[in-house]
Amino acid sequence: MAGNNTREVQLVILTDRVVAPVASQSREWALHDNLFSMDLPAGYEGGVRPVVVIANRIDHLAPLVAVGVAMSNRLAVDESDWDAGADPYRFERASRASQLVNQAMAKLNDTRLAGTLDPLVYTKLRALLLNKGSDRVHFSKDWEYAAPLYCSMTVEGWAEYETAMVFRVLGNHRSEDSERQDRRRAREFMQLVRSGRHNELLNAPSTNMVELTEKYLTKVMPLILPTLRKDQPVSLSKLITVTPRGGRVTSGPEKSVHDKKHRPTRISSLTALPAGFTAGARSSG
Numbered sequence: 001m002a003g004n005n006t007r008e009v010q011l012v013i014l015t016d017r018v019v020a021p022v023a024s025q026s027r028e029w030a031l032h033d034n035l036f037s038m039d040l041p042a043g044y045e046g047g048v049r050p051v052v053v054i055a056n057r058i059d060h061l062a063p064l065v066a067v068g069v070a071m072s073n074r075l076a077v078d079e080s081d082w083d084a085g086a087d088p089y090r091f092e093r094a095s096r097a098s099q100l101v102n103q104a105m106a107k108l109n110d111t112r113l114a115g116t117l118d119p120l121v122y123t124k125l126r127a128l129l130l131n132k133g134s135d136r137v138h139f140s141k142d143w144e145y146a147a148p149l150y151c152s153m154t155v156e157g158w159a160e161y162e163t164a165m166v167f168r169v170l171g172n173h174r175s176e177d178s179e180r181q182d183r184r185r186a187r188e189f190m191q192l193v194r195s196g197r198h199n200e201l202l203n204a205p206s207t208n209m210v211e212l213t214e215k216y217l218t219k220v221m222p223l224i225l226p227t228l229r230k231d232q233p234v235s236l237s238k239l240i241t242v243t244p245r246g247g248r249v250t251s252g253p254e255k256s257v258h259d260k261k262h263r264p265t266r267i268s269s270l271t272a273l274p275a276g277f278t279a280g281a282r283s284s285g
Contacts, residue, residue, distance in 0.1 A: 010171035016055040036285040047072030059116040066104040073097035143204035150186035156238040
């Protein structure tokens with residue numbers, strides 16, 4: 001990583017949400033949905049980064065995992081790995097990544113034909129597999145990545161997890177300047193969430209943004225930080241007050257623009273894994 005402006009996300013997060021500019025092409029979770037999840041550690045199927053998948057349909061987990069594993073492997077591949085005279089180990093790893101992409105595509109096609117994969121989710125995941133360009137995530141604006149990262153910087157009761165969350169998501173030690181910038185971005189991000197300004201974020205819910213953010217965070221935070229208690233509720237009603245430059249000045253409550261009438265549903269445990277999963281991955285629902 002060359003510097004603060006080139007930091008890259010060190011994990012893969014995939015959901016069966018589909019957020020597109022055209023409303024008819026979007027697929028969003030409902031407030032009452034149960035969310036099912038799996039987390040795969042780095043090294044699973046040779047992947048270089050951890051993979052977290054969350055879905056509101058259990059039959060979406062298998063294709064999400066297949067695509068997540070393929071993406072995790074592809075992140076370790078450079079075009080030079082295919083060159084004549086390339087290091088044999090790197091060539092073998094690149095070949096394995098290519099095989100996993102093909103396997104994931106076959107999984108998508110099979111589940112689509114079987115009618116167990118939503119067509120919009122199929123289109124989203126297929127586009128990710130076909131992406132030949134950068135897999136880099138714009139973590140400061142992408143709701144699915146920024147929400148958990150910035151939760152640890154702005155939500156009361158979660159500040160103690162900031163260092164661990166930054167390491168898990170970005171994988172590096174921050175300078176004081178980078179820390180200030182992160183907290184400034186976190187404050188701006190949460191202001192957008194609480195005001196419902198979804199058009200200024202990537203992949204953000206267009207309605208019920210506060211409630212869905214709380215629901216998502218309650219599920220995803222323990223997946224990224226496994227030491228957390230499962231489904232520990234996250235509330236955006238109290239935020240840590242920070243200065244415009246990102247420094248904390250008090251941990252006192254901040255009045256929320258969101259009237260708390262909904263609490264995230266506690267999600268029951270899965271009784272069985274979808275066919276084909278191995279013990280290397282953890283699942284929760």
